[in-house]
Amino acid sequence: MGSKTISGVTIECMQGDITKQADLDAVVNAANAQLRPGGGVAGAIHRAAGPELDELCRPLAPIRPGEAVITSACNLPNKHVIHALGPVYGKDTPSDRILADAYRNSLARAEEAGLASVGFPALSTGVFGYPMDEAAAVALKTIAEEAPKLNTVKLVRMVLFGTKDADVHEKALAQLSE
Numbered sequence: 001m002g003s004k005t006i007s008g009v010t011i012e013c014m015q016g017d018i019t020k021q022a023d024l025d026a027v028v029n030a031a032n033a034q035l036r037p038g039g040g041v042a043g044a045i046h047r048a049a050g051p052e053l054d055e056l057c058r059p060l061a062p063i064r065p066g067e068a069v070i071t072s073a074c075n076l077p078n079k080h081v082i083h084a085l086g087p088v089y090g091k092d093t094p095s096d097r098i099l100a101d102a103y104r105n106s107l108a109r110a111e112e113a114g115l116a117s118v119g120f121p122a123l124s125t126g127v128f129g130y131p132m133d134e135a136a137a138v139a140l141k142t143i144a145e146e147a148p149k150l151n152t153v154k155l156v157r158m159v160l161f162g163t164k165d166a167d168v169h170e171k172a173l174a175q176l177s178e
Contacts (some may be wrong), residue, residue: 101140
């Protein structure tokens with residue numbers, strides 16, 4: 001696991017299961033616009049959280065690309081789930097700005113809730129088609145840029161499903177200046 005501290009905020013990258021990050025206050029769901037259970041990260045989070053999460057999400061939908069909303073985490077080991085909608089690569093443009101907004105707005109929801117730690121998946125890299133290396137660079141650059149503005153959030157963890165994806169994120173993290 002790679003880590004770097006920027007402006008008092010520790011940024012980590014690791015391979016793991018986002019539904020099993022019991023030491024984090026919140027995890028981020030790679031949501032769809034309707035905030036419904038689906039495949040990939042959204043499906044895994046909804047399955048682990050239970051049907052109550054879908055009920056909590058319905059009144060908050062739809063959200064637009066780049067937006068994020070927060071709910072309780074139901075049966076997950078965290079306090080909250082932050083639901084962020086990243087761009088569909090090549091369709092929602094400019095994709096890099098919208099992806100950065102999804103991370104920025106997720107961190108804003110965590111701050112508003114007074115949370116100390118949050119775990120992110122690689123937003124938009126699954127069925128939304130964002131290339132992993134480009135997405136990792138945008139994600140980590142955005143988190144690093146937001147770090148000086150964060151008051152309560154002191155740990156941001158990128159939780160990547162596959163080892164290769166974790167390696168890509170660790171390389172992008174290593175390229176950030178502290």
